[in-house]
Amino acid sequence: MSKHTKYLATGSEWDVSLIEKAWPIIDRMGKKYKWEGYNPQFEIITYDQMLEAYSTVGMPCCYDHWSYGRQYEHDKDQYKKGLKGLAYEMIINTDPAITYLMENNSACMQLLVMAHAAVGHNHFFKHNYLFKDWTDAKHILDYLTYAKRFIRKCEEKYGETVVENILDAAHSIKMFGIDKYQRRSTTIQKEKDKLLKRLEHQEKYFDLLFDDINTYNKTAQKTIKKLDLLDDNIMPDQDKQDENLLYFIATKAEHLRPWMREILKIVSNIAQYFYPQYQDKVMNEGFASFVHYTLMYDLYEAGLISDGYMLEFFDSHSGVTFQPSYKSKYYSGVNPYALGFNIFKDIERICKNPDSEDKKLFPDIAGSDWNETVNYVVQNYKDETFVLQFLSPKVIKKMGLFAYHADEINYNRFFGYYQRTTTITATEADEDYKHVKQALSRQYSLSEMIPTLEAHVEKTQISRRLILTHKMRHSADTLEDINLRQTLDLLSLLWGDTVGFRQTHNGTRTRDLLVSGKPDDIYTRRF
Amino acid sequence: MSDAIIVDRRSGTSSTVAGSRQKYKKRIKEHLKDALEQAIKKRNVKNATKKGIKVKSSSSATSEPTIAHDPSAPRDGVAVGNDKYLTGDKEIDRYMDGGSGSGQASSDGEGNDEFIYHLNQDEVRDLLFEGLSLPNFVKKVSQSNTVKQLARAGFSRHGVPANLSVVRSYKESLARRVAIRASIDKQIAQEEDEEAIKILEERKKKIPFFEEVDLRYVYKDWQKKPITKAVMYCLMDVSASMDEERKNLGKWFFVLLNEFLKACYDHVEIVFVRHHTEAAIVDEKTFFYDTISGGTVVSSGLNLILNDINQNRSPERENIYLAQVSDGENWDSDCPSCVKIIKDELLNKLQFFCYLEVLGSQYNTLTEVYDEMLSKITKFKLGRAADKNDVYTIFRNFFTAEK
Numbered sequence: 001m002s003k004h005t006k007y008l009a010t011g012s013e014w015d016v017s018l019i020e021k022a023w024p025i026i027d028r029m030g031k032k033y034k035w036e037g038y039n040p041q042f043e044i045i046t047y048d049q050m051l052e053a054y055s056t057v058g059m060p061c062c063y064d065h066w067s068y069g070r071q072y073e074h075d076k077d078q079y080k081k082g083l084k085g086l087a088y089e090m091i092i093n094t095d096p097a098i099t100y101l102m103e104n105n106s107a108c109m110q111l112l113v114m115a116h117a118a119v120g121h122n123h124f125f126k127h128n129y130l131f132k133d134w135t136d137a138k139h140i141l142d143y144l145t146y147a148k149r150f151i152r153k154c155e156e157k158y159g160e161t162v163v164e165n166i167l168d169a170a171h172s173i174k175m176f177g178i179d180k181y182q183r184r185s186t187t188i189q190k191e192k193d194k195l196l197k198r199l200e201h202q203e204k205y206f207d208l209l210f211d212d213i214n215t216y217n218k219t220a221q222k223t224i225k226k227l228d229l230l231d232d233n234i235m236p237d238q239d240k241q242d243e244n245l246l247y248f249i250a251t252k253a254e255h256l257r258p259w260m261r262e263i264l265k266i267v268s269n270i271a272q273y274f275y276p277q278y279q280d281k282v283m284n285e286g287f288a289s290f291v292h293y294t295l296m297y298d299l300y301e302a303g304l305i306s307d308g309y310m311l312e313f314f315d316s317h318s319g320v321t322f323q324p325s326y327k328s329k330y331y332s333g334v335n336p337y338a339l340g341f342n343i344f345k346d347i348e349r350i351c352k353n354p355d356s357e358d359k360k361l362f363p364d365i366a367g368s369d370w371n372e373t374v375n376y377v378v379q380n381y382k383d384e385t386f387v388l389q390f391l392s393p394k395v396i397k398k399m400g401l402f403a404y405h406a407d408e409i410n411y412n413r414f415f416g417y418y419q420r421t422t423t424i425t426a427t428e429a430d431e432d433y434k435h436v437k438q439a440l441s442r443q444y445s446l447s448e449m450i451p452t453l454e455a456h457v458e459k460t461q462i463s464r465r466l467i468l469t470h471k472m473r474h475s476a477d478t479l480e481d482i483n484l485r486q487t488l489d490l491l492s493l494l495w496g497d498t499v500g501f502r503q504t505h506n507g508t509r510t511r512d513l514l515v516s517g518k519p520d521d522i523y524t525r526r527f
Numbered sequence: 528m529s530d531a532i533i534v535d536r537r538s539g540t541s542s543t544v545a546g547s548r549q550k551y552k553k554r555i556k557e558h559l560k561d562a563l564e565q566a567i568k569k570r571n572v573k574n575a576t577k578k579g580i581k582v583k584s585s586s587s588a589t590s591e592p593t594i595a596h597d598p599s600a601p602r603d604g605v606a607v608g609n610d611k612y613l614t615g616d617k618e619i620d621r622y623m624d625g626g627s628g629s630g631q632a633s634s635d636g637e638g639n640d641e642f643i644y645h646l647n648q649d650e651v652r653d654l655l656f657e658g659l660s661l662p663n664f665v666k667k668v669s670q671s672n673t674v675k676q677l678a679r680a681g682f683s684r685h686g687v688p689a690n691l692s693v694v695r696s697y698k699e700s701l702a703r704r705v706a707i708r709a710s711i712d713k714q715i716a717q718e719e720d721e722e723a724i725k726i727l728e729e730r731k732k733k734i735p736f737f738e739e740v741d742l743r744y745v746y747k748d749w750q751k752k753p754i755t756k757a758v759m760y761c762l763m764d765v766s767a768s769m770d771e772e773r774k775n776l777g778k779w780f781f782v783l784l785n786e787f788l789k790a791c792y793d794h795v796e797i798v799f800v801r802h803h804t805e806a807a808i809v810d811e812k813t814f815f816y817d818t819i820s821g822g823t824v825v826s827s828g829l830n831l832i833l834n835d836i837n838q839n840r841s842p843e844r845e846n847i848y849l850a851q852v853s854d855g856e857n858w859d860s861d862c863p864s865c866v867k868i869i870k871d872e873l874l875n876k877l878q879f880f881c882y883l884e885v886l887g888s889q890y891n892t893l894t895e896v897y898d899e900m901l902s903k904i905t906k907f908k909l910g911r912a913a914d915k916n917d918v919y920t921i922f923r924n925f926f927t928a929e930k
Contacts, residue, residue, distance in 0.1 A: 016533055023531045041532040049536060052544040060543060067591055069551030072544050096532060103537055118531075164550070172593050325608020334607055400609040409599035421619055424612040425603070440605040451594055470594075478597040486592035 008304050014107035016044070022111055023118070029298050030119035033371050035291060037122025038095040038137060042114075045100050050086050051075050053100060057274065058092040061144045063151040063266075065167050088316075091117040093125040093273075095137040108309040112316060115295040120288030127379050128283070130276035140273055147266045154259050162523050166260055169490035170246060170267035175450050177246030177268035178275050192227065199223050244268065245468070248455045254464065255496030255519035264494070279446060282383045286340015289321060290348075290374070293341070323399060334401075334440070342395050343386070347373060350392070361392065383444035391440065393433045402427040403439035408476065451479060458500070465498045465514075466491065472505040479503075485515070492517025554588055556654075563646070563654055564919060652790045659787060659926040661757060661795075663878040663906070664846055673751040674794070686744025695743035703741060704734050757795045757846040757878075759788060760832050763814070764853035766803040766823035768888065776885040776918055777852040778815055783922050784850060785811075798835070802828035808835070825857045825893060829868045833876075842876040849873070849880045850925075855891025862896040874906060881908045881925045883918070 008022045019042055030036060045053070055072040056062040078084040088109050091099040099118050101110055125131050136143075155163045170177070199220065206216055246268040250261040277284070296313050299305045323338040324330040350358045351370035359366045365373045381389065395401075403426040412419050426435035442448055452471040457464060468491075470479060484501065492499045496519035503511040552559070596602075612618075646654070682695055711731050718724050761781050765774065781799075788795045799814035800806055803821030806828040828851075836847060857865070874880065884894045894911070901907045910921035 019533055044535045044537055046537050055544050064546035064550055066550040066554045068544055069547035070589055323607055326606040399607050401605055401607055402609040402612055403605050405603050407601050419619055424614055424616045426614055427609055427612055430614055443605055451596055476601050478600045480595050480597045483592040484594055487594050
């Protein structure tokens, strides 16, 4: 039949010509739905190179650190034992978008990768507000290259031990080295404008007769100093409670040399770049799955892929979106692919065929154009708000979601094991499904995933202390103890003086911990 | 605008993670050594030095601490697949966050976690035998101690395609082509006819690039190369006083020694001698596996070795070593004669003599005599081992290169 000659490919073998032939078609299909990302750069790699990519979170270039070596060895071992498979695709948030294709994927899988990653993820990276505001896709690779070179130069000049200590310490508070509320560059620009205006104003209204020239000079100098700092990308007036710990230490620690501060800033900037990914996992994977689902069907409708390919696609898709129940031994929490895909599919349904419940709960989108709505959602939501806004009772019922509260784990002496009491707080059978929705949405909020820490400096007669304060969410909100102590140890290396830790709940202090440090500790080998 | 770039990186040899792996290896090196020794204890030395080994260990050197919520604190969550619960139900043992069954989670934080590193045979050898060498390994070179090696010896017109020297052949072909071209040009200069010149030009173009006569092959010849030989005598006491445990320790020492020599030296001959009241030279298999017992006369073994040296070896041309393992027991009357043999005759023929006492009993007269008489001599080293760890430590002690 003439249809067969139109197939993009048959069988499982593939070569580069398949990519060259199929990508423009898939791209065009995606553009029909206004799905378009950065220009893709497909890289064909072996499984070993995929393992390498895993260890550095996909970055093709990153500074050397032993933890990446360890991750590689661990992943390789798991893979060789057959305990863990490799993702069939990986794409990173860059412009051009680097998309890894594994050489031993079948031809059908490569088409799936192009739909899922090069259209789905790519579009998401380019249009979702978190990624747009917090990451710079065009320059990240250059920055990583700069980081690698800078750190290597520091190693050559100052020795590997001290650089390793700094990186170890920086990594331990990587998740706290992020500006959470405003993108730094926009505030720097605003700050600069403000200070320049102030200088102009002072100059304009300086009165030779009545104003003291010395005071004028002094204030002018202060302002100029602040402007200099801004040129170096340092915000001058954030010394009260700062949430970006790495930045805080980089600017406030007294015993650090300038190159050490630069390393801390590098770690902070890279963490900043990865920040949106923790908050968008469900949406990102859900959307990419939704895209590949739509596009594979379109390819099939257009007669470009065979029934056999569709079967292979179904197999892969159902595997990826499989959600084991809480009883299963494979259960490891909510599968973001499953949740995200289900919600997007549900949004499509609400737009196309809303019933009375949908019209009541989602009046804004019921009956609207599904393509526009999906694109709008992709652009303006993150996981927390996505779930809060769009998780419907139907999806809750379909997945059997239920909320629970788990008490402290305690050791049962009688039976000789650990146990904890779990109380179910909301199920889909409830009248008001909002509880489940809110509980799930809260799970994706940053304050649930990462403890809220603030830093400030305390001067005593003998020491200048760095104090970290943990704002507890409730009275029993403790932190993992051994990890905490090890982290404070590392921080004392950077700070060169005593580092303290405090826990507060509703204003009352509940815990104090102090770790001492000396300025030279950072040069010595730790073990 | 959407011209996708396609890059094939499969053949790329540069690794993005090589530097990190090196750093990781350095960091866990100490711990790797310990872990390796633990692994080796399972008698896998031979496999390890041939094929490499996978090493597991847990160490705080590889922990990446961070500040995180305590998983055993009270928490809220959402789970999937509700089949029976209603709001208000309580469940005591099931963990909703992925751990199956009860009693699995521990409430203290993780400071240690296991790491796994793959070592290939070179890395095993380097780690296990790092810094070790045969002491006093003097270069004793002589005409009779030679080994034949293939070495390059110029070029030849005959050979196998694998030995084709492209550069050389190209040189010859260039010379030939230039010469032929020159002769044709000469003819053209003399020629008047258009047609003939055309034919000659064509001929110039058709000169073959390579011809049989051009080809040159690398010529390799056997050459005698003088080498330094070494001989290691392994003397083990298999008398009745050596029970299973002691014999195992002794064998363990010799296994280490064996692997060390095989891995690090090319031309070492190992001679296995075992003795009770009488001594015999045996092969490796018999030495390690065969069982035999009897009384103890150490001098029988020493005498046998001495005779063997006198008859078959020449100390001027070979480095001779002796490693003896015993539990220290010996006929009292025999000890002085042992010392006499060693001091008067053996020592000046040996480069190095090491003695290991395994689980010495209260009657370790031999060890005491050795200690008294010979400890001042630099060529002699004595060690006492109580378990496998000791054996390994002493083994390293014996063969550590002194600066």
